[in-house]
Amino acid sequence: MRTAATEAGIAIERAGSFAAPDMKALGIDIGGSAVKGAPVDTRTGRLLAERIRIATPVQLSPLQMGRTIAKIVAEFKWRGPIGVGFPGVVYGSKILTSANLHPKFLGCDMGTILSKALHRRVALLNDAAAAGLAEMKFGAGRGFAGKTLLLTLGTGVGSVLAYHGTVVPCEFGHLPHEGKSYEKFVAASVREREGLTWKKWGKRLDNYLSVLEQILWPQLIIIGGGVSAKHEKFFPCLKTRARLRPAEFFNQAGIVGAALWAAESKR
Numbered sequence: 001m002r003t004a005a006t007e008a009g010i011a012i013e014r015a016g017s018f019a020a021p022d023m024k025a026l027g028i029d030i031g032g033s034a035v036k037g038a039p040v041d042t043r044t045g046r047l048l049a050e051r052i053r054i055a056t057p058v059q060l061s062p063l064q065m066g067r068t069i070a071k072i073v074a075e076f077k078w079r080g081p082i083g084v085g086f087p088g089v090v091y092g093s094k095i096l097t098s099a100n101l102h103p104k105f106l107g108c109d110m111g112t113i114l115s116k117a118l119h120r121r122v123a124l125l126n127d128a129a130a131a132g133l134a135e136m137k138f139g140a141g142r143g144f145a146g147k148t149l150l151l152t153l154g155t156g157v158g159s160v161l162a163y164h165g166t167v168v169p170c171e172f173g174h175l176p177h178e179g180k181s182y183e184k185f186v187a188a189s190v191r192e193r194e195g196l197t198w199k200k201w202g203k204r205l206d207n208y209l210s211v212l213e214q215i216l217w218p219q220l221i222i223i224g225g226g227v228s229a230k231h232e233k234f235f236p237c238l239k240t241r242a243r244l245r246p247a248e249f250f251n252q253a254g255i256v257g258a259a260l261w262a263a264e265s266k267r
């Protein structure tokens with residue numbers, strides 16, 4: 001079985017590979033408030049060491065981000081493949097959007113910056129795509145081939161669709177709502193910032209999911225991000241047609257999926 005990048009999306013598994021996959025890779029997850037990383041066993045999705053988390057209270061430029069990731073790589077004395085999940089649109093090695101990070105990321109060639117900072121090729125992908133890879137392969141979506149929508153609720157809203165083994169990065173967090181992106185109403189960070197009760201926030205999320213269901217018709221919806229650990233507080237507010245499941249990797253899906261992507265990209 002093998003994984004390969006395709007133009008339409010990211011195929012999780014494809015039969016008929018001859019190359020042996022890398023079994024360990026370092027996964028890095030760039031978030032709105034921290035950068036996290038850990039080595040991952042890509043055959044099981046398990047972390048091989050406790051993750052390192054570097055808080056980023058001040059927005060880092062792309063070069064500073066490269067140096068921060070280099071610290072994590074050095075800390076683990078890592079020499080193998082590295083995958084990096086980024087919270088914006090990733091087009092090849094370039095970043096096209098960066099809603100919650102430094103504006104200097106816009107249009108920057110992050111793949112090249114990271115390769116220079118880490119002295120090797122780095123596999124770059126959208127952070128929600130990373131979470132989708134991890135959850136569909138080892139987590140809440142494993143074994144399910146039907147249409148799945150996975151949302152990560154954190155600083156922003158990440159989204160992917162998965163179908164028959166292919167994970168497609170999307171940007172449903174930026175659907176327009178009352179003149180803004182929908183993520184400005186339903187991200188987990190908004191609940192905290194506005195001091196919303198779980199019920200009030202849950203109702204907002206339910207409205208958002210009903211809009212997404214009208215156009216996407218998923219059979220399964222997976223809710224990820226740190227907030228998935230508290231799903232019993234807001235799942236009762238969600239009246240989706242689709243089956244609803246909390247992510248199993250909570251906020252570690254980004255690390256695991258970035259590592260999977262790195263291992264696969266080496267082949």
Ligand code: BGC
Pocket residue numbers: 086087088089097099100126127128129152154155156157158159171173183
């Ligand atoms: C970005 C997405 C990202 C999500 C979660 C959004 O603002 O546009 O690309 O996946 O935040 O980090």
